Amino acid sequence: MSPIRRLTDQYPTLATVAERAGVSRQTVSNALNNPELLREDTLQRVQAAIDELGYTPNRAARQLRTRSSHMIGLRFEPAQEGTSNALMDRFVHTLVETTAETGHHILLFSGAADDPLDGYDELLRATAVDAFVITDTYTGTAETELLRRVGAPFVTFGRPWDDPDAAHPWVDVDGARGACLATEHLVSVGHRRIAWLGWEETSRIGEDRRSGWEQSMADHGFDTRGLGVRTTDNVDAARMEAHKLLEDRTVTGFCCASDTLAIGVLHALHERGLRPGIDVGVVGFDDSLGAHVTWPGLTSVRQPLEQVARELVELVHSVLSHRPVEPLGRMLEPTLVVRRSTVPDAPRPGTIPRAASSAATRG
Amino acid sequence: MSPIRRLTDQYPTLATVAERAGVSRQTVSNALNNPELLREDTLQRVQAAIDELGYTPNRAARQLRTRSSHMIGLRFEPAQEGTSNALMDRFVHTLVETTAETGHHILLFSGAADDPLDGYDELLRATAVDAFVITDTYTGTAETELLRRVGAPFVTFGRPWDDPDAAHPWVDVDGARGACLATEHLVSVGHRRIAWLGWEETSRIGEDRRSGWEQSMADHGFDTRGLGVRTTDNVDAARMEAHKLLEDRTVTGFCCASDTLAIGVLHALHERGLRPGIDVGVVGFDDSLGAHVTWPGLTSVRQPLEQVARELVELVHSVLSHRPVEPLGRMLEPTLVVRRSTVPDAPRPGTIPRAASSAATRG
DNA sequence: ATGAAAGCGCTAACAT
DNA sequence: ATGTTAGCGCTTTCAT
Numbered sequence: 240m241s242p243i244r245r246l247t248d249q250y251p252t253l254a255t256v257a258e259r260a261g262v263s264r265q266t267v268s269n270a271l272n273n274p275e276l277l278r279e280d281t282l283q284r285v286q287a288a289i290d291e292l293g294y295t296p297n298r299a300a301r302q303l304r305t306r307s308s309h310m311i312g313l314r315f316e317p318a319q320e321g322t323s324n325a326l327m328d329r330f331v332h333t334l335v336e337t338t339a340e341t342g343h344h345i346l347l348f349s350g351a352a353d354d355p356l357d358g359y360d361e362l363l364r365a366t367a368v369d370a371f372v373i374t375d376t377y378t379g380t381a382e383t384e385l386l387r388r389v390g391a392p393f394v395t396f397g398r399p400w401d402d403p404d405a406a407h408p409w410v411d412v413d414g415a416r417g418a419c420l421a422t423e424h425l426v427s428v429g430h431r432r433i434a435w436l437g438w439e440e441t442s443r444i445g446e447d448r449r450s451g452w453e454q455s456m457a458d459h460g461f462d463t464r465g466l467g468v469r470t471t472d473n474v475d476a477a478r479m480e481a482h483k484l485l486e487d488r489t490v491t492g493f494c495c496a497s498d499t500l501a502i503g504v505l506h507a508l509h510e511r512g513l514r515p516g517i518d519v520g521v522v523g524f525d526d527s528l529g530a531h532v533t534w535p536g537l538t539s540v541r542q543p544l545e546q547v548a549r550e551l552v553e554l555v556h557s558v559l560s561h562r563p564v565e566p567l568g569r570m571l572e573p574t575l576v577v578r579r580s581t582v583p584d585a586p587r588p589g590t591i592p593r594a595a596s597s598a599a600t601r602g
Numbered sequence: 603m604s605p606i607r608r609l610t611d612q613y614p615t616l617a618t619v620a621e622r623a624g625v626s627r628q629t630v631s632n633a634l635n636n637p638e639l640l641r642e643d644t645l646q647r648v649q650a651a652i653d654e655l656g657y658t659p660n661r662a663a664r665q666l667r668t669r670s671s672h673m674i675g676l677r678f679e680p681a682q683e684g685t686s687n688a689l690m691d692r693f694v695h696t697l698v699e700t701t702a703e704t705g706h707h708i709l710l711f712s713g714a715a716d717d718p719l720d721g722y723d724e725l726l727r728a729t730a731v732d733a734f735v736i737t738d739t740y741t742g743t744a745e746t747e748l749l750r751r752v753g754a755p756f757v758t759f760g761r762p763w764d765d766p767d768a769a770h771p772w773v774d775v776d777g778a779r780g781a782c783l784a785t786e787h788l789v790s791v792g793h794r795r796i797a798w799l800g801w802e803e804t805s806r807i808g809e810d811r812r813s814g815w816e817q818s819m820a821d822h823g824f825d826t827r828g829l830g831v832r833t834t835d836n837v838d839a840a841r842m843e844a845h846k847l848l849e850d851r852t853v854t855g856f857c858c859a860s861d862t863l864a865i866g867v868l869h870a871l872h873e874r875g876l877r878p879g880i881d882v883g884v885v886g887f888d889d890s891l892g893a894h895v896t897w898p899g900l901t902s903v904r905q906p907l908e909q910v911a912r913e914l915v916e917l918v919h920s921v922l923s924h925r926p927v928e929p930l931g932r933m934l935e936p937t938l939v940v941r942r943s944t945v946p947d948a949p950r951p952g953t954i955p956r957a958a959s960s961a962a963t964r965g
Numbered sequence: 966a967t968g969a970a971a972g973c974g975c976t977a978a979c980a981t
Numbered sequence: 982a983t984g985t986t987a988g989c990g991c992t993t994t995c996a997t
Contacts, residue, residue: 242971249728250727250729252972252973252974252975253975253976254974262983262984263983263984263985264974264975264976264984265976265977265984265985266983266984267985268828268975268976269976269982272976277982277983277985278982278983279982281983284845292725292729293727295724295727295728296728296974296975297666297728297729297973297974297975298664298665298671298728298729298730299662299663299665299666299671299729299973299975300662300973300974300975300976300989301974301975301976302658302661302662302665302973302975302989303662303663303666303973303974303976303988303989303990303991304974304975304976304977304988305977305989306989306991307973308661308662308992315694315695315698315708316695324995327691328690328691331710332676332678332679332712335710335711335712336712339711339712344707344710344711344730345678345709345710345711346673346707346708346710347694347698347707347709347710348702348703348708349695349698349699352706360656361658363613363659364613364656364657365658365659365660366613366660366661366662367661367662368706397789397839406836413818415888429988457726457979474894474895474950475950475951478950496896499895502895502951505897506897506898506951509897527867527891528890528891528892529891529896531892531896532837532861532862532865532868532892532896533839533892533895533896533897534864534868534872534896534897543962587837587866588837588838588843588869588894593631615990615991616990616992617990625967625968626967626968626969627990627991627992628967628968628969628992628993629966629967629968629991631991631992632967632992633966635992639966639967640966640967641966641967644966644967659990659991660988660989660990660991661974662990662991663990663992664991664992665971665973665991665992666973666974666975666989666990666991666992667972667973667990667991667992667993668973668991668992668993725967764993781985828983869983926977939969966997967997968995968996969994969995969996969997970989970993970995970996971990971992971993971994971995972992972993972995973990973991973992973993974989975988975989976987976988976989977984977986977987977988977989978985978986978987979984979985979986979987980983980984980985980986981982981983981984981985
């Protein structure tokens with residue numbers, strides 16, 4: 240239990256501790272950073288002084304000397320009305336916890352919405368961060384090119400889609416595999432005519448996911464003609480596309496690129512008096528809040544965001560310690576969360592849990 | 603346009619700029635921090651050198667000297683399975699953007715789940731943050747007491763419920779007013795027998811919201827006996843309570859403490875063949891993702907989280923510059939977002955938007 | 966209006 | 982195994 244100390248006091252410094260322990264400042268520093276250099280009894284004496292005084296090294300001083308801030312930068316995009324990083328949340332949580340294990344912190348920064356590079360350079364020049372975690376690789380390669388050019392350490396959530404020269408470590412989740420899991424699940428509960436409801440063709444991630452459905456269908460020898468539909472990621476757009484597809488009464492399965500689209504399908508089923516999970520099977524992608532609470536519960540592909548975060552942190556540490564990373568990329572497997580939109584007797588929908596923060600609780 | 607510079611080079615320092623501009627280091631420092639001290643032509647020469655070299659002051663050095671990190675700490679709670687700070691997201695976004703305007707950044711940290719104080723003290727001793735934003739005031743006053751005791755600057759999202767001695771600035775949203783809005787809305791569309799479905803009595807926020815419903819009902823002279831129910835914040839629990847309430851066929855309105863509870867009510871209506879917005883009106887609280895996408899769209903109380911964030915940042919600046927804050931607390935008004943669960947011809951449910959980050963998009 | 970000197974708290978390099 | 986010296990890049994104070 241460290242003693243209470245007011246901010247207006249000076250916090251203890253190395254010198255304070257050194258005097259208290261009757262050693263030099265350097266010895267205290269060594270006790271912290273190279274304890275194996277100290278004799279056992281000296282170490283204990285120093286440690287006692289540190290505890291008594293409640294000493295914690297001044298980050299600024301350490302950072303100035305070592306040129307390492309122990310900060311990892313994460314750009315938090317400007318919020319747009321209606322957007323939400325609900326999933327990001329699981330990811331960021333784990334990022335914060337994992338980096339904390341090595342005394343690192345996450346520094347959130349923003350940048351001009353129209354400039355993906357804004358913010359990075361300044362933090363580097365100010366030596367405010369040691370490395371970046373980038374989560375926007377699907378938008379293009381602008382950030383990664385910039386950071387490579389200036390030699391800044393970084394890792395990405397997302398494979399380098401369009402950049403064969405990329406040499407940075409990355410972690411990604413296999414979207415095609417996710418769609419494959421979804422399709423196989425629909426087949427296993429008896430569906431044969433399974434539609435794909437996905438994003439526009441310009442979405443790399445969307446096309447990747449779609450390829451999993453195509454592959455699965457082909458493996459079973461099922462015809463996909465007329466069953467693959469692309470639209471905007473919107474409940475109502477999906478609802479309307481679903482109505483069109485459902486005019487073909489043989490269509491009984493929907494594999495969707497997102498929970499939003501899947502929920503649109505559920506709306507269409509509702510309007511037609513079709514029973515989700517009984518008459519028609521629907522699978523979403525994200526395992527978002529909507530999948531948890533929507534009636535009657537939405538089966539969805541879930542990404543291992545926690546594992547993504549942990550592996551990214553591991554990669555950051557490798558990069559910072561100049562350890563070679565081999566292989567450069569790690570592809571993780573999504574899983575399927577089964578609910579009543581495909582299996583009638585699956586558990587009931589759960590909660591929008593009261594989050595740990597009051598902002599969520601009160602919301 | 604600043605020149606490209608590799609990390610392996612040294613970044614330019616004050617000395618570099620001074621040499622380039624033919625002045626002393628101090629003059630460059632003044633150009634940055636007290637430009638009014640310089641002669642116009644000197645200032646321009648220095649500014650030109652800064653631009654040419656792409657100079658940005660080293661944060662560590664500045665921080666060591668000024669004892670100000672320009673960091674604001676925000677504790678990000680450990681993630682628990684199934685929890686989500688979906689709403690936090692809007693809040694944090696705005697926090698990041700607003701603090702950026704004055705060159706501040708948000709530092710995310712974690713702490714042991716079982717110790718609300720963990721993490722704060724260490725950041726203070728390390729002089730890693732200038733101030734904290736606390737979002738957990740409903741859990742108790744442990745953090746605020748600690749920070750007050752050590753004299754650390756902080757502001758809170760949430761009024762100091764149990765702490766008459768609190769002297770810190772805060773911003774909160776009037777939950778009672780939100781429930782009042784919801785109740786009045788239900789009355790305005792013709793409901794008279796309006797039930798309250800809320801949290802357990804131990805929840806201060808829950809009781810505050812409930813009081814708004816009670817007040818509104820009383821103002822209209824409506825009887826609330828048997829209509830106020832408390833349960834856990836869970837879709838299924840709410841579904842079952844709703845069924846009980848709906849056995850009284852005169853009950854046609856539900857005012858809920860959360861979207862989760864409201865969605866549970868919608869499930870119950872569905873199971874009874876009752877039409878939301880036509881036979882029964884339902885209002886949630888949060889305007890969460892679930893409210894956006896759930897069928898047929900959920901009317902919900904929305905908190906001005908963006909404004910909360912902006913006001914908190916303003917308060918932080920006041921505290922840091924020792925400006926007196928008067929009044930200490932600011933209570934903001936929620937608004938009502940009307941959807942089809944109360945008004946049949948309201949706009950259709952929208953999207954779970956693809957967020958700006960790939961983590962969300964891919965999720 | 967500009968410059969010189971000192972020092973924030975730490976650690977790397979070297980000396981003992 | 983421990984101590985001494987120097988200096989990271991900046992701003993504050995004081996001198997010019």
